[in-house]
Amino acid sequence: MVSTVFNQIVEPSWLARPSPEVAPDLLGCTLVRQLPDQQIRGLIVETEAYALGDPAFHAYKRRTDRNRVLFDPAGRTYIYLIYGIYHCFNIVTDQDGIPSAVLIRALQLESVPAVDSTSNQNIHRIAAGPGKLCRVMQIERSLNGGILQPGEPLWLEHRGRQFQQQVDCQAVTFVQTTRIGLSQGIDxxxxxxxxxxxxxxxx
DNA sequence: TTGGCGATGCTG
DNA sequence: AGCATCGCCAAT
Known part of the structure; x- marks a missing residue:
């Protein structure tokens, strides 16, 4: 008999670790965006960690109006406007009061969204980049501080069986490098x- | 293929 | 002033 297996939901407790631990673990998980009339699903394929002591981190100096959600418990979204045009989507991690986050930099979409404003694009590149994935998933600042769980606009699902098999047979491997597009904390x-x-x- | 640059608005 | 970006265009 055929059985459909649903990925397990990522719980906030699983995210309550330092971001450099969570960031690689999020590769292969699925980000789900629930819109009124459609669901957009993408495999997380690129991440970056931001944490205490990191001069590139928005919470490097002090708590401000913009970065306050970074100090909240794990499992919330941190979304900000960059270069006046684009948004960046982060997942808040670590313990309450310890600012830490993972930037989601690229997704592999499961399918082309119904209203596709980027129809010229290669399916593989529609969500390739932090600004592009927010555009296609309609992620903007009104979602900042939201909790990642079903019933909300965004949630996370753990690696599925198919992805695990690809890891096991080494069809997929993990690469660790320095971060992109920064002037500080570049090493x-x-x-x-x-x-x-x-x-x-x-x- | 690589590199330079403008768009655009918010932050501290 | 600078920014956790992107797409376009010119030069190689």
Whole structure:
């Protein structure tokens, strides 16, 4: 008999660790965006960690209006506007009061969204980049501080059986490098991505 | 293929 | 002033 297996939901407690631990573990998990009339699902293929002591981190200096959600418990979203045009989507991690987050840099979409404003794009590149994935998933600042769980606009699902098999047979491997697009903290090796993934940012 | 640059608005 | 970006265009 055929059985459909649903991925397990990622619980906040699983995210309550330092971001450099969580960031590689999020590779292969699925980000789900629930819209009124459609669901958009994407495999996480590229992440970066931001944490205490990191000069590139928005919470490096002090708590401000913008970064306050970074100090909240794990399992919330941190979304901000960058270069006046794009948004960046982060997952808040670690213990309450300890600012820490993972930037989601690229997704491999399961399918082309119904209203596709980027119809010229290669399916593999529609969500290739932190600004592009927010555009296609309609993630903007009104979602900042939201909890990642079903029933909300966004949630996470753990690695599925198919992905695990690809890891086990080494069809997919994990690569760790320095982060992208920064002027500070450029030597921290806190970027991870899946090998052989056309959606990973080109650099 | 690589590198330079403008768009655009919010933050501290 | 600078920014956790992107797409376009020119030069190689």
């Amino acid at each position: 921290l090796p806190w970027r991870w991505y899946l090998s052989n993934c056309p959606a990973v940012s080109r650099r």
